[in-house]
Amino acid sequence: MTDSKYFTTTKKGEIFELKAELNSDKKEKKKEAVKKVIASMTVGKDVSALFPDVVNCMQTDNLELKKLVYLYLMNYAKSQPDMAIMAVNTFVKDCEDLNPLIRALAVRTMGCIRVDKITEYLCEPLRKCLKDEDPYVRKTAAVCVAKLHDINAQLVEDQGFLDTLKDLISDSNPMVVANAVAALSEIAESHPNSNLLDLNPQTINKLLTALNECTEWGQIFILDCLASYLPRDDRESQSICERVTPRLSHANSAVVLSAVKVLMKFMEMLPKDLDYYGTLLKKLAPPLVTLLSAEPELQYVALRNINLIVQKRPEILKHEMKVFFVKYNDPIYVKLEKLDIMIRLASQANIAQVLAELKEYATEVDVDFVRKAVRAIGRCAIKVEQSAERCVSTLLDLIQTKVNYVVQEAIVVIKDIFRKYPNKYESVIATLCENLDSLDEPEARAAMIWIVGEYAERIDNADELLESFLEGFHDESTQVQLQLLTAIVKLFLKKPTETQELVQQVLSLATQDSDNPDLRDRGYIYWRLLSTDPVAAKEVVLAEKPLISEETDLIEPTLLEELICHIGTLASVYHKPPSAFVEGSRGVQHKRLPPRAGSGESTESPDVGQSGPSEAPPAVIPSQGDLLGDLLNLDLAPPTATVPSVQPSMQMGAMDLLGGGLDSLLGGDIGGSPSMGAGLGAAPAAMPASLGGAPAVGGGLGDLFDLGGGVGMPTGSYVAPKTVWLLAMKAKGLEISGTFARRGGIIQMDLSLTNKAMSVMTDFAIQFNRNSFGLAPAGPLQVLTPLSPNQTIDVSLPLSTSGPVMKMEPLNNLQVAVKNNIDVFYFSCQYPLSLLFVEDGKMDRQVFLATWKDIPNDNEAQFQIKDIHLNSDVASNKLQGSNIFTIAKRTVEGQDMLYQSVKLTNGIWVLAEMRIQTGNPNYTWMCWRRPHVRECVSQNDSPVIS
Amino acid sequence: MIGGLFIYNHKGEVLISRVYRDDIGRNAVDAFRVNVIHARQQVRSPVTNIARTSFFHVKRSNIWLAAVTKQNVNAAMVFEFLYKMCDVMTAYFGKISEENIKNNFVLIYELLDEILDFGYPQNSETGALKTFITQQGIKSQHHTKEEQSQITSQVTGQIGWRREGIKYRRNELFLDVLESVNLLMSPQGQVLSAHVSGRVVMKSYLSGMPECKFGMNDKIVIDKQGKGGTTDDSGKSELGGSGKQSIAIDDCTFHQCVRLSKFDSERSISFIPPDGEYELMRYRTTKDIILPFRVIPLVREVGRTKLEVKVVIKSNFKPSLLAQKIEVRIPTPLNTSGVQVICMKGKAKYKASENAIVWKIKRMAGMKESQISAEIELLPTNDKKKWARPPISMNFEVPFAPSGLKVRYLKVFEPKLNYSDHDVIKWVRYIGRSGIYETRC
Numbered sequence A: 001m002t003d004s005k006y007f008t009t010t011k012k013g014e015i016f017e018l019k020a021e022l023n024s025d026k027k028e029k030k031k032e033a034v035k036k037v038i039a040s041m042t043v044g045k046d047v048s049a050l051f052p053d054v055v056n057c058m059q060t061d062n063l064e065l066k067k068l069v070y071l072y073l074m075n076y077a078k079s080q081p082d083m084a085i086m087a088v089n090t091f092v093k094d095c096e097d098l099n100p101l102i103r104a105l106a107v108r109t110m111g112c113i114r115v116d117k118i119t120e121y122l123c124e125p126l127r128k129c130l131k132d133e134d135p136y137v138r139k140t141a142a143v144c145v146a147k148l149h150d151i152n153a154q155l156v157e158d159q160g161f162l163d164t165l166k167d168l169i170s171d172s173n174p175m176v177v178a179n180a181v182a183a184l185s186e187i188a189e190s191h192p193n194s195n196l197l198d199l200n201p202q203t204i205n206k207l208l209t210a211l212n213e214c215t216e217w218g219q220i221f222i223l224d225c226l227a228s229y230l231p232r233d234d235r236e237s238q239s240i241c242e243r244v245t246p247r248l249s250h251a252n253s254a255v256v257l258s259a260v261k262v263l264m265k266f267m268e269m270l271p272k273d274l275d276y277y278g279t280l281l282k283k284l285a286p287p288l289v290t291l292l293s294a295e296p297e298l299q300y301v302a303l304r305n306i307n308l309i310v311q312k313r314p315e316i317l318k319h320e321m322k323v324f325f326v327k328y329n330d331p332i333y334v335k336l337e338k339l340d341i342m343i344r345l346a347s348q349a350n351i352a353q354v355l356a357e358l359k360e361y362a363t364e365v366d367v368d369f370v371r372k373a374v375r376a377i378g379r380c381a382i383k384v385e386q387s388a389e390r391c392v393s394t395l396l397d398l399i400q401t402k403v404n405y406v407v408q409e410a411i412v413v414i415k416d417i418f419r420k421y422p423n424k425y426e427s428v429i430a431t432l433c434e435n436l437d438s439l440d441e442p443e444a445r446a447a448m449i450w451i452v453g454e455y456a457e458r459i460d461n462a463d464e465l466l467e468s469f470l471e472g473f474h475d476e477s478t479q480v481q482l483q484l485l486t487a488i489v490k491l492f493l494k495k496p497t498e499t500q501e502l503v504q505q506v507l508s509l510a511t512q513d514s515d516n517p518d519l520r521d522r523g524y525i526y527w528r529l530l531s532t533d534p535v536a537a538k539e540v541v542l543a544e545k546p547l548i549s550e551e552t553d554l555i556e557p558t559l560l561e562e563l564i565c566h567i568g569t570l571a572s573v574y575h576k577p578p579s580a581f582v583e584g585s586r587g588v589q590h591k592r593l594p595p596r597a598g599s600g601e602s603t604e605s606p607d608v609g610q611s612g613p614s615e616a617p618p619a620v621i622p623s624q625g626d627l628l629g630d631l632l633n634l635d636l637a638p639p640t641a642t643v644p645s646v647q648p649s650m651q652m653g654a655m656d657l658l659g660g661g662l663d664s665l666l667g668g669d670i671g672g673s674p675s676m677g678a679g680l681g682a683a684p685a686a687m688p689a690s691l692g693g694a695p696a697v698g699g700g701l702g703d704l705f706d707l708g709g710g711v712g713m714p715t716g717s718y719v720a721p722k723t724v725w726l727l728a729m730k731a732k733g734l735e736i737s738g739t740f741a742r743r744g745g746i747i748q749m750d751l752s753l754t755n756k757a758m759s760v761m762t763d764f765a766i767q768f769n770r771n772s773f774g775l776a777p778a779g780p781l782q783v784l785t786p787l788s789p790n791q792t793i794d795v796s797l798p799l800s801t802s803g804p805v806m807k808m809e810p811l812n813n814l815q816v817a818v819k820n821n822i823d824v825f826y827f828s829c830q831y832p833l834s835l836l837f838v839e840d841g842k843m844d845r846q847v848f849l850a851t852w853k854d855i856p857n858d859n860e861a862q863f864q865i866k867d868i869h870l871n872s873d874v875a876s877n878k879l880q881g882s883n884i885f886t887i888a889k890r891t892v893e894g895q896d897m898l899y900q901s902v903k904l905t906n907g908i909w910v911l912a913e914m915r916i917q918t919g920n921p922n923y924t925w926m927c928w929r930r931p932h933v934r935e936c937v938s939q940n941d942s943p944v945i946s
Numbered sequence B: 001m002i003g004g005l006f007i008y009n010h011k012g013e014v015l016i017s018r019v020y021r022d023d024i025g026r027n028a029v030d031a032f033r034v035n036v037i038h039a040r041q042q043v044r045s046p047v048t049n050i051a052r053t054s055f056f057h058v059k060r061s062n063i064w065l066a067a068v069t070k071q072n073v074n075a076a077m078v079f080e081f082l083y084k085m086c087d088v089m090t091a092y093f094g095k096i097s098e099e100n101i102k103n104n105f106v107l108i109y110e111l112l113d114e115i116l117d118f119g120y121p122q123n124s125e126t127g128a129l130k131t132f133i134t135q136q137g138i139k140s141q142h143h144t145k146e147e148q149s150q151i152t153s154q155v156t157g158q159i160g161w162r163r164e165g166i167k168y169r170r171n172e173l174f175l176d177v178l179e180s181v182n183l184l185m186s187p188q189g190q191v192l193s194a195h196v197s198g199r200v201v202m203k204s205y206l207s208g209m210p211e212c213k214f215g216m217n218d219k220i221v222i223d224k225q226g227k228g229g230t231t232d233d234s235g236k237s238e239l240g241g242s243g244k245q246s247i248a249i250d251d252c253t254f255h256q257c258v259r260l261s262k263f264d265s266e267r268s269i270s271f272i273p274p275d276g277e278y279e280l281m282r283y284r285t286t287k288d289i290i291l292p293f294r295v296i297p298l299v300r301e302v303g304r305t306k307l308e309v310k311v312v313i314k315s316n317f318k319p320s321l322l323a324q325k326i327e328v329r330i331p332t333p334l335n336t337s338g339v340q341v342i343c344m345k346g347k348a349k350y351k352a353s354e355n356a357i358v359w360k361i362k363r364m365a366g367m368k369e370s371q372i373s374a375e376i377e378l379l380p381t382n383d384k385k386k387w388a389r390p391p392i393s394m395n396f397e398v399p400f401a402p403s404g405l406k407v408r409y410l411k412v413f414e415p416k417l418n419y420s421d422h423d424v425i426k427w428v429r430y431i432g433r434s435g436i437y438e439t440r441c
Helices: A003-007 A014-022 A027-042 A048-056 A063-079 A081-094 A100-112 A116-130 A135-151 A153-158 A161-168 A174-190 A201-211 A216-226 A234-249 A253-267 A275-293 A296-312 A332-345 A351-361 A367-383 A385-400 A404-420 A426-434 A442-454 A462-470 A478-494 A500-512 A517-532 A534-541 A557-564 A570-574 A623-631 A660-670 A695-708 A845-854 A872-881 A931-945 B026-037 B075-093 B098-103 B105-115 B126-132 B145-156 B219-228 B234-241 B260-266
Strands: A723-726 A734-743 A746-755 A765-768 A792-800 A813-819 A824-830 A860-864 A885-892 A895-903 A909-916 A921-927 B004-008 B014-019 B047-050 B053-060 B063-069 B172-185 B191-205 B211-216 B251-254 B269-271 B276-285 B293-302 B306-315 B322-331 B336-343 B347-351 B356-365 B369-378 B392-398 B407-413 B425-439
Touching: A003 A027, A003 B098, A003 B105, A014 A027, A014 A048, A027 A048, A027 A063, A027 B014, A027 B105, A048 A063, A048 A081, A063 A081, A063 A100, A063 B105, A081 A100, A081 A116, A100 A116, A100 A135, A100 B145, A116 A135, A116 A161, A135 A153, A135 A161, A135 A174, A135 B145, A153 A161, A153 A174, A161 A174, A174 A201, A174 A216, A174 B145, A201 A216, A201 A234, A216 A234, A216 A253, A216 B075, A234 A253, A234 A275, A234 B251, A234 B260, A253 A275, A253 A296, A253 A557, A253 B075, A275 A296, A275 B251, A275 B276, A296 A332, A296 A557, A296 A570, A296 B053, A296 B075, A332 A351, A332 A367, A351 A367, A351 A385, A367 A385, A367 A404, A385 A404, A385 A426, A404 A426, A404 A442, A426 A442, A442 A462, A442 A478, A462 A478, A462 A500, A478 A500, A478 A517, A478 A534, A500 A517, A517 A534, A557 A570, A570 B047, A570 B075, A723 A824, A734 A824, A845 A885, A845 A895, A845 A909, A872 A885, A872 A895, A872 A909, B004 B026, B014 B026, B014 B098, B014 B105, B026 B047, B026 B053, B026 B063, B053 B075, B063 B075, B075 B098, B075 B105, B075 B126, B098 B105, B105 B126, B126 B145, B172 B407, B269 B276, B293 B322, B293 B392, B293 B425, B306 B322, B306 B356, B322 B369, B336 B347, B336 B356, B347 B369, B356 B369
Parallel strands: B172 B425
Antiparallel strands: A723 A734, A734 A746, A746 A792, A765 A813, A813 A824, A860 A921, A885 A895, A895 A909, A909 A921, B004 B014, B004 B063, B047 B053, B053 B063, B172 B191, B191 B276, B211 B269, B211 B407, B251 B276, B293 B306, B306 B369, B322 B356, B322 B392, B336 B369, B347 B356, B392 B425
């Protein structure tokens, strides 16, 4: 074989020669000619002129030649659609061939020819091939449907191919199943709302069976598809996990990673106190470590994913620090990723080892790697307090090496250490100042200037140092300029007598000679502050800064959740959502983790903050926060430093319905008392599944009590403060915040619409998706005047409960669409269930008594609420304000027992018994009718009563 | 899914280009060449995003293989596929080189058409592919109908890696336990990290569709048997009882022929093997590793222009065994001007181009010790940065498994044909090699 000769012919008149050869009578010559054509095509030469001659060679019994011609056709058919028709007959004929390999080849190739007229002819052969007796043909035809869909989606739907494809999921051959799954998944991606991949327990079972039998690639398709399924409850979730775990031992890393994805996702639904949950956690670590012995490229993919996994569930790999130690010969991309993970895993237990490694790395050759290692030492100091001192001394050692980039990097991180541990390590400032001259990178210069300004009172020649920077003010980068401005203002406030001239100089440089609006603005603000109220200026500029935390480098929780759903894919490699790098409709769909399983142990959860429902608006980083940060000269600080730990009760709610979040809310105005420990009593087995679903409500309802607190008068239903439902950045400038209220028996949705865009908004309208209790707008959204930029308007929208009903997950979830002249925006929010408690919820005593007895035991849920200092009368009064009625009361052995009833808008009754002991009320709640309502109600509403 | 696949030579000229998706244009070929192959610096990532197009690449000698996509594909799968493609090509025509690729481009296109459909990887087991994609090209038409359906059922079947009707006069199998032992040791002799990554490679020449069962001294299995089988023959329990007889395996992965669900539930390794050579399993251990060599470094800086280095190596295994191909690599500073070496055993040489002293010993028995000392003269430099002192690395080969893994049995059952387990000739061999075996100095 010396086919390489085809690559070398570059004579003039080549096309003519080829033409002649293609039309030759000799088969061998023909074949040679086609090979030459393909070789030219490969290197990028245009050989489309030979189209008719090549197509003439198509009718041959030589399979190799046929394949070459097909290859040519796929490349050029689009540019010569009319000529391509010549090939149709052969294709159709080949689809009928006796040899299944040829049938498959024909249908496979036809799907790749993107010419309308050819696709028309494709339908009939494709239909036949989808039902072919040979599995090889069927598996090829399955993929062909996806191809055709890519060319003409409508045609595929009209021809009913989608249904045939769905049928193939039940095919007897595992490869056919796998390809059908792949094709359906792809088609479903471009129809986000279609229920194309109708995954139900039966199909899931089929997929799991095929999983054991198909090729490694097929297993990947199936696992990726499984990951998009949402199990009904924790039991189903567990059984799928059990059948997926064997895949963790597959030699193919992609199979392993896809299995990890499924497990990470479905684990979310398992209660943490389940034995199986712990087993699963243990099973995940070894395969992840094994991925690190794969080829370097795969190691890289694995490490990027492990980085996410470690953030989501740090417990999985916490003992595996050593495997992430960098090897001398690792490619640089592997080294950098390992370093990142090492810092994430660093803890008090292993910090000594980690530091020793990092010090070693700081002497390596690759500049980027060394920088990152130095930075990592700083991050360790911030993360593990006990190690801070050792980190600082290590950094000082490194500064002594005088290697320029090491010094600069070290100064940047020492600045962060100062921020984290104020007044502890300032003794090193002198050493830092020695290196002032060698700093040539903006970040290091800015860090140094910040240090000088911040500690101006301790540095004798601070004014000289800063003055020396001022000389080249206009050549500095913005970062340095801003920092210099602030530092000099600080210096002035600390040593006003000697530095007046300096401050005037910098203010005029910043305001008069600079084109940078940020710099000018800040200069003016300082100027005005200093000239009008120096005391205020001091308070603002020298204000105490919030400490920075270790979490600053974590991926934002909602993004993390989305990325976890994309384990193994490019998104997880880039750490970006698919929408950031995929064009068109594909990938725009946001994936989310299933709602979190809840149970009594909420407080142990290490990641309560992160695990909140992604439904709730993500930790809102208000824009003024940044502004404030600027004024407080925090530009050097990592961005989240200005935001206090994630969010208050909003996110806590998910895990902490009864726990801490609530206590603080209730305890607030009542005063301390011995804590009692909250917990779920007799939670029935089926409960956890829907528990996780009820976030905000818990916290919100807790407030009920605060409101009426002390007075003991029914003051009407509690109204939670407004929360942001729709972020301006996600809705082209429209921000919506809101809350729900029940006023005089009417449910109202209170909305604040804010226009943060530059143009006027008009034509507002609102619509709800079907929801659990049939909530629907009772009238149109009353926004009569156009909303001009920066204007906020408050609207109350009355709601009825007569809308269409569909069970939502969580139960009190409400999906809303708001339209204006710009676009339609979607968001979802959750309403407190107390909204649905109707005024006539007071049950007749006799009826109550009879019903109470009839409640089956397993419909009962019990839990305790702590820290409430109310007597029973006050409590029942207060609850009545929320339409929770006390039917009877009795006192047994010093315990007050209140019997209560609640009626929901859809006619479901909830009965409850509340026991109050001196100091700590104890509740037993019972309900009947529909179990899932019971769970939700009991979870959410106990706080109301407390 | 994968939108296109390109193969380039070291200059960035395209040797193979196959586009699967409409969203990938010819310009993608050039984008990769310009931005990655021709980029001066070292490659910083195996995944590159250029103008919203993602490129995955691997390199084999000086050939670049790149997969291109515009979608959010399964990245791990793409790399696995690229490796698989290299395997398939190697199985068909040997080394992946420019010459071989040019000589076989028609074959490669044919393979690419078969193993990647619309960017979805399809069966890529060489065993199966070779039945219908042949270099002759003509063969496929002469298949009878039965043969054809046999091919297709094999390609799509549950045992896609093996064809039916294989016959050998002599049923024979070879098992190689190949381990690479990795070590990172501090200058003081403290083990910073050590692990063994092992592979069990099987060469099977067995007739029919043999059902195999593989057993090794896996701690979990032995412990289980120890508990359950007290009444069994005493020989077995003795085996389990005597300390190092069983090993703790951290994790293992298997060739796709192994029934994973069975391993998961019973921890038994059963399979129908592919014909010829393949990798049955990979495993990793970290506990009780036998470190075949200990390296004791001593580096002393004498003034600014001289270094004294002394390195002792000790072999730590049975005296009756022989280690081979021993090589110790002692890095030297960049400003080295001359080196004098004295060693008792083997040969040592300073290699200026590699900035290292390379000390080679052909053979060394267990429980022995050997030593090298060197004086390194340095040129005075202005470089403020201290020499980084890369670790001393070692290479060797020993005839045992440093993890302690032992093959207990490999049983073969072929109910349809007339041969039984003890008619099969079986060979087992253990080779322990150094992976990254480094001692810091």
